Amino acid sequence: MVDNPIPEVATARRNFLKTAATGATIAGFAGCLQSGGSSDTVRIGNLTSRSGPYATLGEFATSGAEMAVAELNENGGIGGREVELITKDTETSQTTAIQRTRELIENENAHLVTNVISSSVSLAVSSECSKLGVPFLSTINGTPKLTGADCNEYTFRTNSQAPQASFACMKYLVEERGVESFYIIGSDYAWGEAVREYTGRQLENLGLNPDDAIVDTELVPLDENDYSSYITNAMDSGADVCWSIVAGTPAVQFLSQARDFGLGEEMLISGPTINQVDHLRSLGSGAEGVVGGSRWSFSVDKPRSTEFTQAYLDEHGEMPHVFATEGYIGVHAFAEAVEAAESPDPESVIGTWPGMTWDSIDKDGAVMRECDHQAMVPFYITEVVDESEYDGPFAGEFEAGVYPKVVAEYGDEMFRDCSATGCNL
Amino acid sequence: MIETLLTYTLHGTAYGLTLLLLALGLSLIFGVGNVVNFAHGAMYMAGAYVAFSAYTFSGSFVAAFIIAVLFMAVLGVAFEFVLIRPLYGEPTNQLLMTFGAIFIIEGLIQNVYGSIPRRASPPDLIEGTISLFGTSYPTYRVFIMAAAVCLTAAVWVLLEHTDYGVRLRASAYSGETVSALGTNTDRLRTATFAIGSALAGIAGALVLPLYSASPGMGANVIITVFIVVVVGGLGSFRGAVVGSMLIGYLETYGQLVVPGYQALLSYVALIVVLLITPRGLFGQHIKLE
Numbered sequence: 001m002v003d004n005p006i007p008e009v010a011t012a013r014r015n016f017l018k019t020a021a022t023g024a025t026i027a028g029f030a031g032c033l034q035s036g037g038s039s040d041t042v043r044i045g046n047l048t049s050r051s052g053p054y055a056t057l058g059e060f061a062t063s064g065a066e067m068a069v070a071e072l073n074e075n076g077g078i079g080g081r082e083v084e085l086i087t088k089d090t091e092t093s094q095t096t097a098i099q100r101t102r103e104l105i106e107n108e109n110a111h112l113v114t115n116v117i118s119s120s121v122s123l124a125v126s127s128e129c130s131k132l133g134v135p136f137l138s139t140i141n142g143t144p145k146l147t148g149a150d151c152n153e154y155t156f157r158t159n160s161q162a163p164q165a166s167f168a169c170m171k172y173l174v175e176e177r178g179v180e181s182f183y184i185i186g187s188d189y190a191w192g193e194a195v196r197e198y199t200g201r202q203l204e205n206l207g208l209n210p211d212d213a214i215v216d217t218e219l220v221p222l223d224e225n226d227y228s229s230y231i232t233n234a235m236d237s238g239a240d241v242c243w244s245i246v247a248g249t250p251a252v253q254f255l256s257q258a259r260d261f262g263l264g265e266e267m268l269i270s271g272p273t274i275n276q277v278d279h280l281r282s283l284g285s286g287a288e289g290v291v292g293g294s295r296w297s298f299s300v301d302k303p304r305s306t307e308f309t310q311a312y313l314d315e316h317g318e319m320p321h322v323f324a325t326e327g328y329i330g331v332h333a334f335a336e337a338v339e340a341a342e343s344p345d346p347e348s349v350i351g352t353w354p355g356m357t358w359d360s361i362d363k364d365g366a367v368m369r370e371c372d373h374q375a376m377v378p379f380y381i382t383e384v385v386d387e388s389e390y391d392g393p394f395a396g397e398f399e400a401g402v403y404p405k406v407v408a409e410y411g412d413e414m415f416r417d418c419s420a421t422g423c424n425l
Numbered sequence: 426m427i428e429t430l431l432t433y434t435l436h437g438t439a440y441g442l443t444l445l446l447l448a449l450g451l452s453l454i455f456g457v458g459n460v461v462n463f464a465h466g467a468m469y470m471a472g473a474y475v476a477f478s479a480y481t482f483s484g485s486f487v488a489a490f491i492i493a494v495l496f497m498a499v500l501g502v503a504f505e506f507v508l509i510r511p512l513y514g515e516p517t518n519q520l521l522m523t524f525g526a527i528f529i530i531e532g533l534i535q536n537v538y539g540s541i542p543r544r545a546s547p548p549d550l551i552e553g554t555i556s557l558f559g560t561s562y563p564t565y566r567v568f569i570m571a572a573a574v575c576l577t578a579a580v581w582v583l584l585e586h587t588d589y590g591v592r593l594r595a596s597a598y599s600g601e602t603v604s605a606l607g608t609n610t611d612r613l614r615t616a617t618f619a620i621g622s623a624l625a626g627i628a629g630a631l632v633l634p635l636y637s638a639s640p641g642m643g644a645n646v647i648i649t650v651f652i653v654v655v656v657g658g659l660g661s662f663r664g665a666v667v668g669s670m671l672i673g674y675l676e677t678y679g680q681l682v683v684p685g686y687q688a689l690l691s692y693v694a695l696i697v698v699l700l701i702t703p704r705g706l707f708g709q710h711i712k713l714e
Contacts, residue, residue, distance in 0.1 A: 053641065056540040188685070219685060223645050225636040228436045228566075229680050236429065249639040252542040257635065260563035262554055282544045282637060 042083045042344040044069065044331060045110035047100055047125060049117040050089035056278075057248075057323050061115045061140060062087060063316060064327030068335075078335045079342060085331075090116060094124040101128045111344040112137055112334050115327050119143035119190065123150055130154045134346050135353070139330035140323055142191065144421070147372040151423035153350055156373040158330045158360075160295055160414070162191065165272035166198035167205075168379045168410040169243075169293045173270060174206045176408065177291070179240035181215050183267070185230045185254070186245035188219035195245045195272050215239040220250070227254045231261045244271040252282045259286040275382045275404040277319045284400050287384045294380045296325045296362060297404045299392040304361040306393045319398055329360050333368070333375065354425075363411075371418035371425060381408040431558055433677055439566045441673020442573035446628035447646065448653045448665040449580055450621035456597040456660035457617040459516065460509055463523040466647030467530035468622050472497045472629025473543075473638035474534055480545040480633075489545060493630040494623050501622025505615045513614075527643065535640050542637035569631050576627065577666065583620075584662055593617060597660050649676075652691050656698045658708025667706055 046065050049058035069085045077083055086108050090097040097116065104110040113129050114137040116122040122141035129136035130152040138146050138157040142165070147157050173179045184199070186192035196217060200210040215237045218230050231254075234242045242263060246254050251274055258269060274292035298309045298319045308328060312320040320328075338344045341352035355370040360377065367376045382404035387395065390403035451465045462468075475496045480489035508526060512519040546552070551568045554561040584590040592613055595603045604610045629638070636642065649672065657668020672691050679687030698705060 053540060055535070059539075221688065223641065225632075225642070225645060226436075226440060228439070229433060229677065232429075232432045232436070249542040249637065249641070252544065252637050253635075256544060256637065257563075260552075260554075260565060260635075262561070278541050282542050284546075286546075 040081050042078050042081050042335075042338060043108060043110045043112075044083065044085050044334065045101075045104035045108065045113040046085050046087040046115050046327075047090055047097065047104060047113050048087070048115040049092045050087070052092045054092050054117045057117050057140075057321075058089075058115075060321040060323040061117065061327040063312075064320065064324035064329075065115055065331050067312060067315065067324075068328045068331035072331070072335055078338045078344070081338075081344065083331075083335070086110060090118070090121050090125075092118050092121060094121050097121045097125050098128050101125050102132070105129070105132045105134050110134060111338075111346065111349070114330050114334070115139055116141060117323075119146075122146060126150065126152065126155045135334075135349055137330050137334055139326040143194065144416075147374040147421065147423055149422040151372055151421070151425060153373075153425060154346070156353060156368060156375075158333045158368075158375045158377065159326050160377055160379050161374075162194045162272070163198040163202075163416060164379050164410075164414040165293045165295075166195055166202050167414045168381060168408070169270060169272055170199060170202040170206060171410065172381045172408045173241060173268075173291070174203070174208065177268065179268065180208065181213055181239040182241045182243045183215050183234040183237045183239040184217040184243045184245065185227070185234060186217065186219050187247070187250055188221050191247075192219060192245045199243065220246075222250065224250070225253060227257045228261070230254075231258050231263050235261065235263055235266050239267060241268045241270050244269060244274060246271060247273050247276070248278075251276075251279050255279065255283050255290065256286055259283075264289050273322075275384055277321050277398075277400070277404075280384065280398075280400040280402055280404065283402075285386065285402055287400075288386060288402055289384060291381065291383045291407070292404075294322060294382050294404065295377070296322050297380055297382050297406065298394055298398070299382065299390075299404050299406050300362055300380060301393050301406070302362050304359070308361050309394065313394075313397070319394070325361070333358060333360065337368075369415075369418070372421045372423040373425070374415065374421075376412045376415060379410045379414055380406050381410075383407050428560060429681070431560055432562075433681060434674075435557065435560070435562055435566075437674040437677035438670075439570050439673075440677055441670040442570050442577075443628060443632060444646075444650060444653050444673055445577060445666060445669035446573050446624055446631070447650045448657065448669045449577065449662070450624035450628075451650055451654050452657075452660055452662065452665045453580075453593070453617050453624075454621040455654070457593050458509070458513065458596075458600075458614045460614075461516075461520055461523065461659075462621070463520065463647065464504070464526040464530060465621070465625055465650065466643035466645075467527045468497060468501070468625035468643075469629045469646060470534060470638065470640075470643035471500065471530055472626030473633045473636075473642065474538055474629075475626070476630035476633050477538075477543045477545055477638050486545060486548050486634075489633075490627075490630045493626050497626025497629075498619040498623040500626075501619040502615055504622065505618035509618070510611070510614075531640065531643060538638070538640075540640050542639040543633075544637045545633045547634045565634060569635070572627075572631060576624070580620075580624075581662065589613075589616065649691060652695045655705055656694055658705030661705070661707040664705050664707035 048061050069083045072083045088100040112135050116125050119141045126136045136155045142162040144161045186196050203210045203213050269290045272293045280287055336358040337349050337353040341348035356368045357365045360366045363378055384402050385405045390405055454460055454462045472493050476489045476493035479492035508522050547565050551564050553564050555564045592608045600610050653668040653672050657664030675690045676687045679690040
């Protein structure tokens with residue numbers, strides 16, 4: 001191996017590298033100028049978790065958004081404009097998400113950023129979008145701050161929040177099931193804390209004293225696998241309900257262990273988002289009898305909802321997770337706003353969207369409230385029943401063998417008054 | 426109060442024994458080759474997922490269990506042969522290798538299985554609850570405790586009363602001497618990796634109905650297991666037993682005494698032990714060759 005290549009070769013190599021580098025740089029800039037497609041496309045930034053612990057949730061949200069975009073394009077697009085979905089990974093990190101937001105808006109000329117999974121990331125993205133003058137739509141994020149203290153004119157939300165879940169569940173349990181005492185087990189992070197707080201407030205509204213009604217509260221570390229002591233404590237407490245503020249893997253672990261101990265025989269197991277299809281798939285009959293809140297379920301018996309579920313089932317071979325539905329709902333809601341504004345241009349959209357009504361898959365005439373950009377959407381209470389006791393849609397088609405039967409539905413009354421949100425738009 | 430203490434003692438025993446299965450494997454592997462196997466938690470996780478797949482395939486929990494154990498033993502052999510053997514004598518590189526292996530194993534699992542938790546149900550025979558000391562406790566947990574005790578006893582018999590065990594214990598003192606006396610230390614180490622990985626796989630398969638298989642389970646448990654073996658003493662059988670039961674009870678009773686901060690107690694124990702007796706309660710002098 002020669003130490004010093006002969007001078008001519010070295011020079012040639014240097015020149016080649018120089019040319020190549022220049023070429024690449026120009027191509028890079030050209031990319032910046034060119035990409036963004038034609039000015040007649042509506043570009044939606046699907047900024048979601050594609051890696052890390054929330055990757056599967058991001059997949060669900062993406063599948064719903066993709067389905068909505070395909071449907072819109074099959075029907076001539078939005079006001080004749082084709083719709084494009086551009087997907088980027090937040091890596092469930094605020095810093096990465098902010099960078100990707102900028103990429104979507106500045107490089108890809110996105111007209112909307114949506115489908116963020118994590119509430120804390122959503123706050124960062126919402127703020128960034130507001131700085132860059134492009135609408136941000138929450139399809140999934142439950143933190144009240146997004147349309148509360150941290151609201152801005154570019155941020156909109158089509159999903160309901162943690163307070164609504166607490167409101168609806170407490171109202172149902174106290175008024176319909178006559179329960180009076182609660183043992184709370186919650187995941188120890190922002191969401192768990194928020195739900196717990198609103199639960200206490202809602203019990204007050206219902207005429208109970210939270211200090212008496214809430215027998216005890218135990219916050220469980222997110223990475224805890226073993227719920228045995230929390231379960232036995234709940235069973236020893238004598239409370240009517242075990243209010244379990246858990247989701248995802250913790251929910252599956254908690255419910256399966258609760259069944260081992262026979263918790264469901266001593267008290268009613270309930271939670272703000274406990275009867276999701278992914279939990280039920282892992283648990284099967286182990287989840288029977290659990291009464292919980294849900295923003296949507298395949299068991300909701302409304303025509304456009306079952307139509308959507310059937311289409312999703314046909315395409316993906318499994319029941320849609322609520323995040324898929326929320327992704328779908330969000331894209332269609334935005335499409336309506338763009339049609340009404342007759343332009344995807346951010347300034348037109350944010351002028352038209354507030355106060356707009358539209359027909360979502362499970363609500364005719366849903367309103368995008370003006371004062372805080374929160375859509376007034378329904379919330380459901382479901383009870384997990386065996387197939388033989390289920391008379392809703394898609395009976396016999398859910399591989400878990402158990403079904404989240406809808407037992408109650410709540411509407412606009414769940415939402416805080418405009419004056420109570422802390423938002424001043 | 427007595428009833429609560431009794432219940433918590435049962436919880437702590439169950440937890441400690443699960444830790445023990447993992448600590449044993451880790452300690453064995455260290456004892457024979459001075460390998461600190463960071464990937465042990467990933468092995469545990471792989472065991473759970475393989476058991477899940479085997480269960481989905483066969484419908485039988487017993488079959489799933491056996492398949493998982495065999496698979497993990499083979500994986501352990503492959504792991505040692507391909508990744509660890511070339512690096513004996515280079516402890517830092519070996520450490521990094523086992524650390525890197527975590528990402529490979531976890532990445533593969535996440536690609537294949539996604540992030541939804543996976544569960545299997547144990548056979549009906551060991552479901553439900555059983556009456557124990559006047560309180561009713563899930564039968565399956567009792568089964569796990571019994572299984573862990575039996576396995577620990579089996580490992581003890583292996584170490585104390587078999588030829589392999591003698592050579593293994595001798596290697597912990599001086600691999601060179603053992604080799605000079607005619608033992609194929611390479612094969613000894615490979616066999617030990619197989620046993621250690623099999624133990625991790627057993628632990629994973631056992632907890633599948635309990636904790637479910639999830640992408641974070643390896644990372645979750647490995648720190649606690651390391652605390653156990655450091656407190657008990659790396660390479661020591663007695664240390665693994667005492668360490669795991671100690672940490673098990675500490676974290677469980679800790680929920681009664683300092684709810685929300687029980688994990689802190691393990692770290693306190695670790696710090697105290699490292700300050701007072703750095704090789705752990707029953708640790709041997711580590712010979713670096």
